[in-house]
Structures are given as C-alpha cells and as structure tokens.
Amino acid sequence: MVDKNLTPLELRKMCRTGEFAKPTSGYCPGHAQANLIILPKEDAYDFLLFAQRNPKACPVLEVTEVGSREIKYMASDCDVATDFPMYRIYKDGVMVEETTDVSKYWQDDFVAFIIGCSFSFESEMIDAGIEIRHNTEGRNVPMYMTNIECLPAGKFSGKMVVSMRPIPPKQVVKTVTVTATLPKVHGSPIHIGDPAAIGIKDINNPEFGDSVTINPGEVTVFWPCGVTPQSIVMNSKPKFAITHAPGYMLVLDVKNVDLKE
Amino acid sequence: MVDKNLTPLELRKMCRTGEFAKPTSGYCPGHAQANLIILPKEDAYDFLLFAQRNPKACPVLEVTEVGSREIKYMASDCDVATDFPMYRIYKDGVMVEETTDVSKYWQDDFVAFIIGCSFSFESEMIDAGIEIRHNTEGRNVPMYMTNIECLPAGKFSGKMVVSMRPIPPKQVVKTVTVTATLPKVHGSPIHIGDPAAIGIKDINNPEFGDSVTINPGEVTVFWPCGVTPQSIVMNSKPKFAITHAPGYMLVLDVKNVDLKE
Numbered sequence: 001m002v003d004k005n006l007t008p009l010e011l012r013k014m015c016r017t018g019e020f021a022k023p024t025s026g027y028c029p030g031h032a033q034a035n036l037i038i039l040p041k042e043d044a045y046d047f048l049l050f051a052q053r054n055p056k057a058c059p060v061l062e063v064t065e066v067g068s069r070e071i072k073y074m075a076s077d078c079d080v081a082t083d084f085p086m087y088r089i090y091k092d093g094v095m096v097e098e099t100t101d102v103s104k105y106w107q108d109d110f111v112a113f114i115i116g117c118s119f120s121f122e123s124e125m126i127d128a129g130i131e132i133r134h135n136t137e138g139r140n141v142p143m144y145m146t147n148i149e150c151l152p153a154g155k156f157s158g159k160m161v162v163s164m165r166p167i168p169p170k171q172v173v174k175t176v177t178v179t180a181t182l183p184k185v186h187g188s189p190i191h192i193g194d195p196a197a198i199g200i201k202d203i204n205n206p207e208f209g210d211s212v213t214i215n216p217g218e219v220t221v222f223w224p225c226g227v228t229p230q231s232i233v234m235n236s237k238p239k240f241a242i243t244h245a246p247g248y249m250l251v252l253d254v255k256n257v258d259l260k261e
Numbered sequence: 262m263v264d265k266n267l268t269p270l271e272l273r274k275m276c277r278t279g280e281f282a283k284p285t286s287g288y289c290p291g292h293a294q295a296n297l298i299i300l301p302k303e304d305a306y307d308f309l310l311f312a313q314r315n316p317k318a319c320p321v322l323e324v325t326e327v328g329s330r331e332i333k334y335m336a337s338d339c340d341v342a343t344d345f346p347m348y349r350i351y352k353d354g355v356m357v358e359e360t361t362d363v364s365k366y367w368q369d370d371f372v373a374f375i376i377g378c379s380f381s382f383e384s385e386m387i388d389a390g391i392e393i394r395h396n397t398e399g400r401n402v403p404m405y406m407t408n409i410e411c412l413p414a415g416k417f418s419g420k421m422v423v424s425m426r427p428i429p430p431k432q433v434v435k436t437v438t439v440t441a442t443l444p445k446v447h448g449s450p451i452h453i454g455d456p457a458a459i460g461i462k463d464i465n466n467p468e469f470g471d472s473v474t475i476n477p478g479e480v481t482v483f484w485p486c487g488v489t490p491q492s493i494v495m496n497s498k499p500k501f502a503i504t505h506a507p508g509y510m511l512v513l514d515v516k517n518v519d520l521k522e
Binding site for chain 1: 309
C-alpha cells in the first residue's frame with residue numbers, strides 16, 4: 001500500500017523506477033496533477049492553437065522546450081519521459097503500446113504539453129465534504145467520449161472527452177463553486193445531469209477508466225477531460241504521439257492554491 | 262462627438278473608413294476590447310508559447326488562420342487589418358509608422374493574435390461605482406514599463422507593461438474582486454500601491470498613453486497590459502511586427518459576461 005501523502009517528488013521517483021504504475025487520484029492531496037501529450041515540433045503550433053481554442057478541455061500548464069524532457073515551472077527534478085505512471089504510444093492515431101517509460105522513443109524534436117487534470121481539485125471537493133466515488137471504490141475515474149465537437153486548429157479536430165463524478169443533489173452547487181475556482185485544471189463542469197444530452201449512451205460503460213456506483217437520486221456531473229487530446233489523436237491521426245494513460249497522471253510540485261490567481 | 266453606445270460593428274466600420282481614430286476606453290460598454298500583435302507564421306509558435314507562459318499580460322482571445330484577416334470567434338464582419346482605430350508598424354524592434362489601415366502591409370504568412378484588454382472590465386468597474394479617471398478626464402489610460410521580467414519563450418523576452426487606474430482606498434478591494442472575475446481581459450491587478458516597487462520611476466510620465474490626476478490618498482492600482490507584446494518586440498527585435506497603438510483597441514462583439522466561465 002503506497003502512502004497517499006508522499007511528496008510529489010517521492011511519488012514521481014516511484015513512477016520513474018516503475019514501482020508505481022497506478023491511477024493517481026487521491027495521491028498527494030493539494031498538489032496539481034497533469035495530463036500529457038508529446039508531439040514532434042512540426043505539430044506543436046497546431047496543438048498549442050488547439051489548446052488555446054479549447055481551454056476547458058486543454059488548459060495548458062506548461063510546454064517543454066523543443067527536445068527537452070525537463071519540466072521547469074510546475075515541478076523540479078521532473079522528467080516527462082519517466083515520471084508519469086503509465087504512457088500510451090499512438091502511431092497514425094492508433095494506440096500501439098502502453099509502457100511505464102518512453103525514454104527509448106525520445107526524439108530531439110519532441111515537445112511535451114502538460115495539461116491540467118481534474119484530479120487536482122478532488123482534494124478541495126473532499127475538504128468541502130463531497131465524496132469522490134472512484135476514490136471510495138478504489139477505481140479509476142470514469143471518462144466518456146461525447147458528441148461535443150472541439151474547435152478545430154490546423155490538423156487537429158475531434159470530440160471532447162469528459163470525466164464524471166456522481167454527486168448528491170444537495171452538493172451540486174457547491175461542486176460547481178469549488179471547482180470553478182480552478183480553471184487551470186478544467187474548472188467548472190461542462191454538463192450537469194442527463195448523460196444522453198452530451199452523447200453518452202451508457203453511463204456504466206465509460207470509454208476510459210472504470211465505471212463507478214451511481215446511487216439513486218445522485219446527479220451525474222461532467223468535466224472536460226485532458227484525455228481529449230487522445231480523442232483528437234485518434235481522429236486526426238498524426239504520425240506519432242505519446243500521451244499518458246487515462247487516470248495515470250503526473251503529480252506536480254505546484255499546489256492548487258498556486259493556480260488560483 | 263461619437264456616440265459611446267454604438268454597436269461594436271458600427272464602431273468597427275468607423276475605424277475601417279478611418280473616421281474613428283481615437284482611444285476606445287468607454288466605448289461599447291459591456292463588450293470586450295482587444296490588443297493586437299501580427300507576426301509572420303515563422304514567429305507564431307514562439308509568440309503563442311510566450312502568451313501561454315505569460316497569461317496575465319497576454320490572455321489570448323483568438324488567433325487567426327495563417328494569412329487570414331478575418332476574426333471568426335470573437336466578432337463577425339471583422340477585419341484585423343482595418344478595424345483597429347490605429348496601428349503601429351515595427352521593423353527590427355523599432356516603431357517606424359502609425360497608421361489607421363495595414364492592408365498594404367498584409368502578407369499571406371501573417372498570423373494575428375487578439376489579446377484581451379483591461380478596457381473591457383472598466384464598464385463593470387463603473388457599474389460597481391468606481392470612477393475610471395482617464396475616462397472622466399477624456400484621456401488615454403496611463404501605461405508604464407516595469408521591471409517585471411516576463412517568462413521568455415523562444416526568441417521572445419522582455420519586461421511587462423502595466424496600465425494604471427487611481428482608486429480611492431475604500432474601493433481597492435472591490436476593484437480586485439470585480440476585475441478578478443475576468444482573467445481573459447487581464448483579470449485581477451498585478452500590483453497595488455507604490456509604483457517604485459515594480460520599477461516605475463515617475464507616475465506622471467507614462468511610457469504609453471496619458472498621465473491622469475491622482476488625488477491625495479488615492480491608491481495606484483496596476484494591471485498587466487496587452488501592450489506587453491510591444492515591449493517584447495522592442496526587446497527581441499523580430500524583423501517585422503504589426504501591433505495596435507496603445508489604447509486604440511478592437512471592440513469585439515463578445516461581451517464580458519461571455520468571458521466568465
């Protein structure tokens with residue numbers, strides 16, 4: 001059992017050695033967590049523009065220098081090629097491998113985009129007395145493909161992915177106000193209520209992560225998700241891309257409070 | 262005397278014909294206003310990354326398609342080459358011309374960055390009972406070079422420019438809370454109080470715009486300013502850049518309320 005109160009660096013070092021390869025929800029509470037997409041420089045402008053046009057799904061926290069594996073602003077002693085618990089390799093839009101280390105794939109024209117993750121604000125929701133169901137049940141958060149078209153940019157287009165947390169009706173407003181303070185990790189929900197309204201066919205069969213119990217009367221609340229770049233990669237089929245595995249996030253040194261400005 | 266309650270399109274059309282060539286503070290209240298920098302595509306990634314790293318000074322509202330003069334998301338029937346009241350042409354970091362129309366300079370590799378302006382939230386400050394001194398005095402807002410280094414990106418680096426509004430002590434907190442709701446047009450102030458603390462030598466001699474009366478006891482409140490890209494151009498000396506003239510902004514169709522999400 002890994003201590004959930006490890007420092008972010010301690011947890012990253014366990015990812016680096018392959019010792020930790022699990023979803024990161026609940027770890028290092030108070031610290032921000034991040035999604036990943038790595039692309040060659042030739043695709044970097046289009047992706048950065050895509051993120052600018054779709055800030056709810058892709059709030060960019062940091063972009064690495066071309067060819068560098070180092071995170072400079074959001075953490076120190078942080079290697080983007082080893083410090084996520086799990087990566088996915090996409091070739092021509094198809095996922096071909098999951099791995100805990102992408103060092104062997106590294107190219108000197110790679111740019112890494114570090115994108116805010118909604119796991120960040122879960123500790124604030126818990127502080128506010130809101131249960132995080134997938135935490136309680138020891139599962140990964142459920143994530144769904146939607147029918148929400150992102151604004152396209154250059155070669156990139158596709159539909160938004162969302163994460164879902166079931167919330168008791170009495171706590172829905174508090175859920176919105178607490179998460180709205182953190183737009184850099186997705187902020188307020190994109191949808192509250194009927195999953196079908198955003199094109200989700202079966203709430204018990206998420207495309208990414210695990211399903212969770214939804215108690216009678218609970219409201220399904222949806223946030224834009226940093227797995228959206230993977231939906232975009234599957235749709236737009238760039239030659240090569242590396243992402244994190246959904247739910248297997250980079251834990252940053254930076255705290256939620258530092259992102260509130 | 263131009264009616265301050267023209268629609269944004271009506272005002273833009275007067276800019277397009279050269280009929281309106283004044284600072285836009287106070288015009289079309291409730292609508293967002295924007296700064297500009299136009300660069301060739303080869304410099305666009307570095308600038309977009311600069312904006313990502315310096316979101317308080319450079320909150321990007323929209324980026325045009327390469328070669329296109331059309332604003333698509335923030336306004337309709339809007340030409341970036343004619344619809345600002347005044348432009349500045351920079352060659353090798355030096356301002357060489359002011360003009361009301363940059364059509365003749367247009368190249369098919371140009372990208373325009375539309376950046377939020379603090380004029381946007383002035384109508385909300387006025388609604389909250391806060392006097393906007395440069396409005397009252399019929400002047401341009403005072404803007405200053407500071408000693409605040411922006412985070413560099415690629416070829417771009419330099420110091421932040423700020424705008425200043427003098428505020429009675431009793432209204433300083435309200436000033437922060439009202440403006441903090443609009444991060445896409447600079448949001449909360451970057452500094453409250455002593456100008457010298459951010460490297461401003463003479464509050465009565467702004468580098469851009471006009472000086473305004475500061476009544477005894479009033480607090481000088483400073484916001485990051487979208488003239489920062491011009492400070493960056495002067496420092497980094499790209500071959501060619503077009504900007505707006507400080508205070509001579511593009512008035513957008515989009516309203517402040519649409520930017521609060």
